[in-house]
Amino acid sequence: MNTVVAENISKSYNKIPALNNINFSVDKGEIFGFIGPDGAGKTSLFRILVTLLLPDEGKASVVGLDVVKDYKKIRKQVGYMPGKFSLYQDLTVEENLTFFATIFSTTIEENYHLIKDIYSQIEPFKDRRAGALSGGMKQKLALSCALIHKPEVLFLDEPTTGVDAVSRKEFWEMLKSLKSAGITIVVSTPYMDEASLCDRVALIQNGNILKIDKPEMITANFGKKLLALRSSNIHKLLSDLGNYQYCDSVFPFGQYVHYTAKENQMNEGELEKYLLSSGHEHLEMKMIEPNIEDCFMSLMNQTA
Amino acid sequence: MKTREPIITVSHLFKKFGSFTANDDLNFTVYKGEIFGFLGANGAGKTTAIKILCGLSKPTSGEATIAGFDVYTQTNQIKNSIGYMSQKFSLYEDLTVYENIRFFGGIYGMTRKHIKEKTEQLLNKLGLQDSAKKLIKDLPLGWRQKLAFSIALVHDPKIVFLDEPTGGVDPITRRQFWNQIYEAAAEGVTVFVTTHYMDEAEYCDRVSIMVDGRIAALDTPQNLKDTFHAESMNEVFIKLARNAVNNE
Numbered sequence: 001m002n003t004v005v006a007e008n009i010s011k012s013y014n015k016i017p018a019l020n021n022i023n024f025s026v027d028k029g030e031i032f033g034f035i036g037p038d039g040a041g042k043t044s045l046f047r048i049l050v051t052l053l054l055p056d057e058g059k060a061s062v063v064g065l066d067v068v069k070d071y072k073k074i075r076k077q078v079g080y081m082p083g084k085f086s087l088y089q090d091l092t093v094e095e096n097l098t099f100f101a102t103i104f105s106t107t108i109e110e111n112y113h114l115i116k117d118i119y120s121q122i123e124p125f126k127d128r129r130a131g132a133l134s135g136g137m138k139q140k141l142a143l144s145c146a147l148i149h150k151p152e153v154l155f156l157d158e159p160t161t162g163v164d165a166v167s168r169k170e171f172w173e174m175l176k177s178l179k180s181a182g183i184t185i186v187v188s189t190p191y192m193d194e195a196s197l198c199d200r201v202a203l204i205q206n207g208n209i210l211k212i213d214k215p216e217m218i219t220a221n222f223g224k225k226l227l228a229l230r231s232s233n234i235h236k237l238l239s240d241l242g243n244y245q246y247c248d249s250v251f252p253f254g255q256y257v258h259y260t261a262k263e264n265q266m267n268e269g270e271l272e273k274y275l276l277s278s279g280h281e282h283l284e285m286k287m288i289e290p291n292i293e294d295c296f297m298s299l300m301n302q303t304a
Numbered sequence: 305m306k307t308r309e310p311i312i313t314v315s316h317l318f319k320k321f322g323s324f325t326a327n328d329d330l331n332f333t334v335y336k337g338e339i340f341g342f343l344g345a346n347g348a349g350k351t352t353a354i355k356i357l358c359g360l361s362k363p364t365s366g367e368a369t370i371a372g373f374d375v376y377t378q379t380n381q382i383k384n385s386i387g388y389m390s391q392k393f394s395l396y397e398d399l400t401v402y403e404n405i406r407f408f409g410g411i412y413g414m415t416r417k418h419i420k421e422k423t424e425q426l427l428n429k430l431g432l433q434d435s436a437k438k439l440i441k442d443l444p445l446g447w448r449q450k451l452a453f454s455i456a457l458v459h460d461p462k463i464v465f466l467d468e469p470t471g472g473v474d475p476i477t478r479r480q481f482w483n484q485i486y487e488a489a490a491e492g493v494t495v496f497v498t499t500h501y502m503d504e505a506e507y508c509d510r511v512s513i514m515v516d517g518r519i520a521a522l523d524t525p526q527n528l529k530d531t532f533h534a535e536s537m538n539e540v541f542i543k544l545a546r547n548a549v550n551n552e
Contacts, residue, residue: 038445038472135346162471164345164500165538166545190472191501193538205474235486251479254506254537255525293475300476 001064003028003153003184004049009058011044018044020207022058026153026186026200031179033198034188035292041207042188043083046157049186050080063152076104079146083158085138089131093122093141096130097148104149114181115144118174136167143174147183154178156187160194172197192293203296210299215292222290222298224248225266228256231280240278244271251297258294309336311463311494312357317366319352326352327363328517336462339485339495341505341525344514345545350498351467353514357496358465359383371462384412387456390467394452397441401432404440405455412459419458426454446477453484457493464488466497470504482507502538513541515548 004026011019019041026032034042047053049062051071060067065074087096097119101108112119122140125133130141139159146154156175160168172194175185187198195201195215203210203218211218231237237257241250246265251258261267268285275283290298312334319327326349334340344350355361357370359379368375371385395404402423409419427433430450440448449469456464466485470478482504489495497508505511505525512522521528521544525537534540 037474037477162346162468162500164545165502165541166345166548169542192475251476252482252507254503297475300474 001028002026003030004032004060004062004186006045006049006060007058009045009048009055009060011041011048011053011056017207019048019055022207022209024202024209024212026184028184029179029182030199031175031185031187031197033195033201034186034204035190035192035195035201035296036188036204037190039206040204042204043157045204046080046082046155046186046188050078050155051075052080076149077152079149079151079154081142081146081154081156081159083161085142087130087138087142087145090129092127092129093133094126096141097145100145101148106149108148111148111150114150114178115147117177118147119144135163139163139167139171147178151183153184153186156185158188158190160189160191168194192291192296195292201292203292203299205296205300205303208303210296210303218292218295219290222295224260224298226288226290226294227259227261227266227268227271228253228286228288229259229275230256230282230284231275232282233280236278237275237280240275240280244274246271249298249301251294253293258288258290260298307336307338307492310334311336311338311371312340312496313367313369314357315367317353317356317368318364319349319356319361320364325517327356330366330519332512332519332522334463334494334496336494337489337492338510339489339497339508341508341511342496342498342514343505343511343541344498345548348514348545348548349517350514354465354467354496354498358386358388384459385462387459387461387464388467389452389456389464389469391449391469391471395440395448395455398439400437400439401427401443401451402436404451405458408455409458414459422458426458430454446473446480449473449477449481450484453481453488457488461493463494463496466495468498468500470499470501478504502536502541505537505541511537513544515545520544 002025006022006024009019009022022045036042044053048055048067049060051067051074054068062074063077067074091099097108118140122137133141160171179185198215200214202212229237234257238250238252241247241257241259246261248260248262272285310333314330314332317327317330330353342350356363356368356375359375359382362376370382373381399407405423406419409422427436470481485495510524511528512519528540532540532543534543
């Protein structure tokens with residue numbers, strides 16, 4: 001059964017389109033990621049799915065219920081963690097959690113097993129006001145509050161934005177254990193490297209879905225050879241490659257530059273000769289497998 | 305271009321809040337024209353250190369100079385010598401492009417004539433001549449970011465502090481932004497940058513990684529990867545930061 005289904009969803013604000021004919025479905029028990037920059041439409045889409053915003057066009061259902069007609073029922077069955085911290089800053093950690101449990105007619109004890117791994121990390125601070133928590137602890141409390149009524153589906157809008165690499169890694173480990181508890185997770189992120197942690201992802205940009213697939217299938221379908229290069233002068237390398245007649249795309253990636261050639265024009269020998277004659281020293285070239293960011297930029301260029 | 309001329313010097317710098325030591329004996333030098341990455345987990349003490357370097361907070365003990373000015377006694381001169389941009393605060397959304405430039409130029413004490421010249425230069429360079437009268441909130445995020453960076457440089461500061469400048473933008477815009485950073489550094493501006501994107505750490509000339517208030521490592525990205533036997537800066541970061549006490 002599909003836990004979340006969206007069909008031809010569109011939404012505009014004052015005639016400025018935010019979502020353009022969005023279609024996708026999420027299977028039960030899946031971690032489904034929306035990967036895209038700010039302004040892609042991720043938050044609008046999440047707000048429609050958790051019944052906080054009406055679509056202009058199209059239909060969507062969550063656990064088989066319609067997001068417009070059955071909004072009251074949906075609210076009992078989904079957990080939502082908005083991008084902006086929206087717990088009560090003046091209530092303590094424990095008061096916030098009790099509040100959300102009470103609203104859903106349950107208790108912390110009843111569903112403690114679900115939140116135990118996460119909540120136990122902040123339980124030593126349960127008498128501290130939420131407003132006085134550090135960023136990582138707020139994130140854990142928000143996730144606990146979104147889980148306390150044992151939802152079927154979790155919607156997490158950019159839970160890892162602005163969070164350091166270590167905390168991000170821990171957060172994704174928590175999501176994995178929730179998945180094994182049978183919860184369907186829909187999550188959004190601007191960090192391309194988090195795509196590989198999802199079962200399937202939708203790449204989204206300017207209100208359009210560029211691609212939906214398993215992350216490994218997206219990279220497998222890149223469709224071009226990808227060359228990583230470096231030399232003692234990366235800036236010159238970037239501009240020399242950009243001026244090369246067979247160049248299709250060239251982007252910096254850390255200490256390397258990623259290069260693709262126009263259709264069937266990848267000739268490493270010729271390229272090496274060209275770069276050496278341009279005066280590059282310590283030139284290094286190797287064929288590599290693309291990552292999600294390579295694919296995202298390639299898809300952006302195709303649609304632009 | 306990186307030189308050997310020190311522009312930021314920090315020596316035995318401590319900052320304590322009660323019994324908590326946020327900055328614990330920091331020592332480093334940043335050189336003119338360098339792109340210096342300042343990394344650390346949330347809670348490692350980066351913001352505390354940046355506030356001191358920008359002249360907004362005084363150390364508990366130790367020495368630091370910014371563009372030759374002392375962080376205890378010459379904070380106004382420091383503020384005139386630096387530019388600052390973060391993702392959270394950059395431009396006024398309800399002012400136009402032109403009004404923002406005039407506002408920040410005015411704050412830095414530039415003359416009207418100088419502001420006018422700079423405005424033309426800046427808009428030409430960014431190709432935004434037709435957008436001078438547009439409100440910031442009507443510009444796409446990528447443009448806002450490029451403009452915010454240019455405005456942080458409008459008074460020709462010696463150093464520009466970038467606090468997570470690229471959060472949330474698409475990968476192509478992010479790279480265009482780094483190109484702007486390179487250009488500024490090539491013209492001799494020192495760039496002091498924090499980021500959570502570890503691939504961006506590799507664009508820096510040198511990177512320091514803070515853990516629990518101390519600088520746990522400081523070197524070129526390549527040397528850090530070699531030292532920690534890591535494939536990427538992400539791996540270096542995780543190896544250093546995962547055992548931290550204060551990383552929440």
